[in-house]
Amino acid sequence: MSNKLISVSKLKKSFGGLKAVDVDELSFEEGELTSIIGPNGAGKTTFFDLISGFQNSDSGEIYLKEKNISNSQPYKIARMGMVRTFQLTKVFDRMTVMENLLFSGSDVSNESFVKSIIKSRSQKSYENDLKQKASEIMDDLNISHMSNAYARELSGGQKKLLELARSIINEPEILLLDEPLAGVNPKLAEDILALIKKLSDSGITILMVEHNIEAVMKISNRIVVLAEGSLIADGNPNQIREDKNVIEAYLGKDDE
Numbered sequence: 001m002s003n004k005l006i007s008v009s010k011l012k013k014s015f016g017g018l019k020a021v022d023v024d025e026l027s028f029e030e031g032e033l034t035s036i037i038g039p040n041g042a043g044k045t046t047f048f049d050l051i052s053g054f055q056n057s058d059s060g061e062i063y064l065k066e067k068n069i070s071n072s073q074p075y076k077i078a079r080m081g082m083v084r085t086f087q088l089t090k091v092f093d094r095m096t097v098m099e100n101l102l103f104s105g106s107d108v109s110n111e112s113f114v115k116s117i118i119k120s121r122s123q124k125s126y127e128n129d130l131k132q133k134a135s136e137i138m139d140d141l142n143i144s145h146m147s148n149a150y151a152r153e154l155s156g157g158q159k160k161l162l163e164l165a166r167s168i169i170n171e172p173e174i175l176l177l178d179e180p181l182a183g184v185n186p187k188l189a190e191d192i193l194a195l196i197k198k199l200s201d202s203g204i205t206i207l208m209v210e211h212n213i214e215a216v217m218k219i220s221n222r223i224v225v226l227a228e229g230s231l232i233a234d235g236n237p238n239q240i241r242e243d244k245n246v247i248e249a250y251l252g253k254d255d256e
Contacts, residue, residue, distance in 0.1 A: 003030045004066075005174055005205055006051060006082075011060035013046055013229075020046040021057075022229045028207060033200040035208045035220040039249055043229035044209045045087060048176050052084045053077045064174075081173035085180060087209075089159040093152035097143060097162055100151055101134035102127075105169035137165045141195065157184035160192065168199065175199065177208040181215060193219055217241070225249065 007027035013020045021043045028034055036044050049055040051062050053074040062070045064080055092100050138144040141161045146154065151162060160180060167175060180196065181189045193215055200206050210216050216223060216237075223240045225233040227249040233240055240246055 004028070005030050005064065006207075007063045008051065009061045009063075011047075011050060011062065012058045013043075013050055013055065014058055019229045021050060023047070023060075023226075023231050026224065026231060026234075028205065030205055031200075031203060032221050033196070033206045033208070033219060034222045034224060035210055035216040036224045036226065037210065037213065037216055038226035038232075041228070042226040042249075044226055045178055046229075047226065048084060048178055048207075048209060052082065052176055078172075082176065083167045083170070083172045083174075084176035085160075085163045085167050085178055087178045087182065089156070089163045091151040091154075091159055091162050091166070094150065096148050096150055097138065097154070098131075098134060098147045100162055100166055101137065101169055102130060104166040105130050105134060134165075134169060137169055140198075141165050142191065157188045160184055161188075164192070164195070168204075172204065174205045174207070177206065177210075179209055179211065181210060181212050189215065 004027045007025075008023055009025055011021055011023045011026075013022075036047065038044055046055065050057050051064075051069075053069070053072050053076070056071045060070070061068055064077065064082060067080070069077055069080070092103065095103065135144065135147075138147060141164065143158060143161050143165065146158065151159065154162060160183070164177075164180065177196065180192055184192065189212070196206060196208065197219055208216075208220075217240075220237055223233075223235065223237060224231065225240060225243070225246050227245075232245045232249060233243045235243070
């Protein structure tokens with residue numbers, strides 16, 4: 001049985017005349033911590049959008065756990081165990097930190113009005129368990145002191161932590177992180193990196209788009225490099241450091 005969790009074939013996406021993604025073949029295996037890097041405009045976030053269902057591809061196929069998910073809805077992909085964070089955080093500003101987590105972790109069902117008022121013993125037990133789980137996650141991310149604060153009151157870095165907490169409360173198999181270190185101070189960046197490593201060690205497969213090359217080299221098992229939408233390099237950190245195509249993509253050719 002294949003241990004490929006995600007694979008793409010002939011995946012293309014353009015905006016007008018601009019080629020955003022043009023990847024012939026690429027796959028990601030179970031348990032890997034893979035960083036996707038490249039210059040600005042390389043197509044990294046668009047690639048995330050395509051495999052997570054937030055944009056439709058022009059052509060090509062995307063497989064998640066050997067099931068074709070090409071142009072599937074994001075919620076269907078999330079239910080299959082792949083969730084993501086965003087470059088610009090998406091939290092519920094008018095909810096507290098705890099409420100954000102409870103909403104994200106809840107198993108929403110269409111209950112009758114009476115049932116919503118008169119809660120069964122099993123429902124109360126479920127809610128208590130969910131609150132306990134949310135509290136443990138907040139402890140791990142050092143945001144438990146902000147449990148009752150509204151999300152709109154948080155700093156940019158704290159919102160990053162909250163979005164990360166929301167993404168892991170349902171224990172995903174695959175986690176897509178879009179620039180988790182952007183806009184956070186160096187100390188918080190170190191804390192987030194340590195948490196990402198902990199999540200990876202727990203068995204979650206992680207794909208991370210990140211511009212902080214030092215952090216990428218420090219934490220990644222594998223690095224995939226995109227430039228102008230296409231794959232130009234794929235290997236471990238040492239291989240990527242010495243790859244001529246990568247150096248040219250970032251610094252330009254000698255004659256330039």
